[in-house]
Amino acid sequence: xxxxxxxxxxxxxxxxxxxxxxxxxxxxxxxxxxxxxxxxxxxxxxxxxxxxxxxxxxxxxxxxxxxxxxxxxxxxxxxxxxxxxxxxxxxxxxxxxxxxxxxxxxxxxxxxxxxxxxxxxxxxxxxxxxxxxxxxxxxxxxxxxxxxxxxxxxxxxxxxxxxxxxxxxxxxxxxxxxxxxxxxxxxxxxxxxxxxxxxxxxxxxxxxxxxxxxxxxxxxxxxxxxxxxxxxxxxxxxxxxxxxxxxxxxxxxxxxxxxxxxxxxxxxxxxxxxxxxxxxxxxxxxxxxxxxxxxxxxxxxxxxxxxxxxxxxxxxx
Amino acid sequence: xxxxxxxxxxxxxxxxxxxxxxxxxxxxxxxxxxxxxxxxxxxxxxxxxxxxxxxxxxxxxxxxxxxxxxxxxxxxxxxxxxxxxxxxxxxxxxxxxxxxxxxxxxxxxxxxxxxxxxxxxxxxxxxxxxxxxxxxxxxxxxxxxxxxxxxxxxxxxxxxxxxxxxxxxxxxxxxxxxxxxxxxxxxxxxxxxxxxxxxxxxxxxxxxxxxxxxxxxxxxxxxxxxxxxxxxxxxxxxxxxxxxxxxxxxxxxxxxxxxxxxxxxxxxxxxxxxxxxxxxxxxxxxxxxxxxxxxxxxxxxxxxxxxxxxxxxxxxx
Numbered sequence: 001x002x003x004x005x006x007x008x009x010x011x012x013x014x015x016x017x018x019x020x021x022x023x024x025x026x027x028x029x030x031x032x033x034x035x036x037x038x039x040x041x042x043x044x045x046x047x048x049x050x051x052x053x054x055x056x057x058x059x060x061x062x063x064x065x066x067x068x069x070x071x072x073x074x075x076x077x078x079x080x081x082x083x084x085x086x087x088x089x090x091x092x093x094x095x096x097x098x099x100x101x102x103x104x105x106x107x108x109x110x111x112x113x114x115x116x117x118x119x120x121x122x123x124x125x126x127x128x129x130x131x132x133x134x135x136x137x138x139x140x141x142x143x144x145x146x147x148x149x150x151x152x153x154x155x156x157x158x159x160x161x162x163x164x165x166x167x168x169x170x171x172x173x174x175x176x177x178x179x180x181x182x183x184x185x186x187x188x189x190x191x192x193x194x195x196x197x198x199x200x201x202x203x204x205x206x207x208x209x210x211x212x213x214x215x216x217x218x219x220x221x222x223x224x225x226x227x228x229x230x231x232x233x234x235x236x237x238x239x240x241x242x243x244x245x246x247x248x249x250x251x252x253x254x255x256x257x258x259x260x261x262x263x264x265x266x267x268x269x270x271x272x273x274x275x276x277x278x279x280x281x282x283x284x285x286x287x288x289x290x291x292x293x294x295x296x297x298x299x300x301x302x303x304x305x306x307x308x309x310x311x312x313x314x315x316x317x
Numbered sequence: 318x319x320x321x322x323x324x325x326x327x328x329x330x331x332x333x334x335x336x337x338x339x340x341x342x343x344x345x346x347x348x349x350x351x352x353x354x355x356x357x358x359x360x361x362x363x364x365x366x367x368x369x370x371x372x373x374x375x376x377x378x379x380x381x382x383x384x385x386x387x388x389x390x391x392x393x394x395x396x397x398x399x400x401x402x403x404x405x406x407x408x409x410x411x412x413x414x415x416x417x418x419x420x421x422x423x424x425x426x427x428x429x430x431x432x433x434x435x436x437x438x439x440x441x442x443x444x445x446x447x448x449x450x451x452x453x454x455x456x457x458x459x460x461x462x463x464x465x466x467x468x469x470x471x472x473x474x475x476x477x478x479x480x481x482x483x484x485x486x487x488x489x490x491x492x493x494x495x496x497x498x499x500x501x502x503x504x505x506x507x508x509x510x511x512x513x514x515x516x517x518x519x520x521x522x523x524x525x526x527x528x529x530x531x532x533x534x535x536x537x538x539x540x541x542x543x544x545x546x547x548x549x550x551x552x553x554x555x556x557x558x559x560x561x562x563x564x565x566x567x568x569x570x571x572x573x574x575x576x577x578x579x580x581x582x583x584x585x586x587x588x589x590x591x592x593x594x595x596x597x598x599x600x601x602x603x604x605x606x607x608x609x610x611x612x613x614x615x616x617x618x619x620x621x622x623x624x625x626x627x628x629x630x631x632x633x634x
Contacts (some may be wrong), residue, residue, distance in 0.1 A: 028437065074606075133474050134471060143376045145572075147572065148481040149471065151424075154574075155574070156466075156574020156576075156604065156633065157449070157576050157610075158574050159574070160609070161573050161574035162572065163571040163572065163605055164572060166484060167568040168567060168603065169485060171487050181604065247485045247488040248485075251484040251568055254483040254484050255463065255464065255479065255481060255573070256478050256573060258473070259474050286485065286488075286497065288477070288480055291475055293475070
């Protein structure tokens with residue numbers, strides 16, 4: 001008979017486009033963790049092997065009762081099928097990731113979207129504690145979102161709820177990476193901001209952003225550095241990002257009535273408190289009920305939000 | 318002992334700014350109805366008396382077990398308090414309408430927002446049957462909305478969910494009646510369209526709209542008539558309304574994942590099928606997942622949606 005504490009052990013897997021982060025938790029405490037690169041080729045088979053390997057590195061997993069996985073893309077939570085995950089090699093068609101992993105690990109496996117599990121973690125353990133109606137927004141290369149309504153993650157009939165990045169803030173406006181126009185992500189995602197910065201630079205606007213980026217992509221740290229150096233274009237783009245977030249969040253509050261927004265992701269974390277405050281101010285100015293209880297708060301769980309949420313998912317399913 | 322059928326009788330009250338419509342239902346069939354004008358003065362007391370009177374006109378209400386009320390404004394469903402209802406005289410402060418009516422009628426009374434109960438009726442008995450995730454949009458003087466998620470009306474922590482009319486479609490754009498900028502209602506509400514039409518007319522744009530309106534307000538029928546007569550400005554404003562609805566609805570689908578929109582209200586009904594089709598087309602062009610199951614359908618219950626939904630509310634609480 002295993003020790004009593006072990007009956008509660010769960011594994012959370014954050015399967016990203018570049019990294020696989022795995023943790024083992026007992027009573028919401030992390031007792032082991034492991035991490036490796038996501039295989040860049042080899043398709044679903046290689047990914048399943050890699051996840052099984054890194055779970056094996058956790059050590060003593062005898063007491064583990066279930067595994068939760070957060071994966072990028074469109075997921076059918078009921079069946080564990082990843083319908084499409086453009087950021088994973090070989091996942092451009094439906095892959096029964098849950099069943100494959102369950103067979104490889106000999107454990108029940110439940111799969112959900114990576115942003116949904118991160119939102120779940122922030123709601124249960126992080127910056128969302130105390131609110132049952134919140135949106136977690138992760139501002140990085142793109143803008144992802146996870147919606148918690150009445151204390152439950154909202155997935156919707158197609159499993160695609162929470163896509164705040166593709167809410168329209170200016171109909172017919174700036175082109176988004178998805179092809180749409182005027183989406184939040186076109187104004188507040190790092191990639192959209194980089195496209196605009198390079199275009200403006202090519203058109204003759206003076207900026208340090210292009211030089212700071214060098215030959216690589218214009219990282220979140222580049223925007224942060226340029227702001228420190230009082231670069232006008234960087235300030236303009238970050239202001240636009242906060243305004244677009246304000247518009248999209250005010251729309252979200254009008255439609256579903258939320259009392260909190262948890263803001264994280266690479267760009268959100270880098271730009272820190274002044275950005276969080278700007279987003280709250282821009283949202284509040286646009287609220288239909290201006291005196292409604294509402295706050296924008298920084299995400300609390302950082303890079304581990306996905307793995308922690310995946311472990312919660314394993315417990316709750 | 319009353320006859321068995323009567324155990325199921327319920328009363329639904331649609332308390333509007335101008336009319337009070339009351340029905341009595343048994344097994345979802347209307348068995349009696351009555352209607353009168355809303356008292357223009359006299360405050361909450363006069364409104365409670367008027368509702369009690371018109372309920373009395375239903376005839377035999379011995380078998381009635383509960384009363385549901387749909388009222389304009391912000392409602393606390395749990396307590397039956399109307400927090401604020403600008404369209405009802407004397408309701409500019411919180412009024413315990415549920416308890417007051419319960420005392421007057423000697424029956425349990427439950428109160429919700431008029432648009433929420435209309436959405437409930439369309440979901441359970443009308444154009445929403447078959448969908449558990451829908452938005453009912455009523456396009457009239459303003460643009461109201463009721464959100465049904467997972468088969469339940471979404472109210473939210475502040476009780477103000479569903480306000481699609483105040484979703485932003487163009488940040489910084491046209492001024493809304495509420496003071497905000499770029500809201501859907503500024504482009505697709507009859508009052509906003511009238512403001513734009515009169516402004517454009519004053520600026521020299523040729524249009525029949527102002528002449529057709531005469532000395533009164535520019536009713537939905539005026540827009541319909543001007544369209545029939547191929548008035549360019551009327552067509553432009555109706556096209557803009559459909560585009561703004563498309564943007565707001567695409568945002569709603571991205572955020573909460575809906576498979577149906579029920580479109581009604583005075584302007585929606587008047588403009589009919591071509592307008593419904595235009596709104597569906599404009600929404601579909603903007604969907605983040607373009608091939609998702611999604612349809613815009615006309616509301617089915619007309620003016621009785623509010624009273625029918627109020628009766629459903631009485632049954633379900």
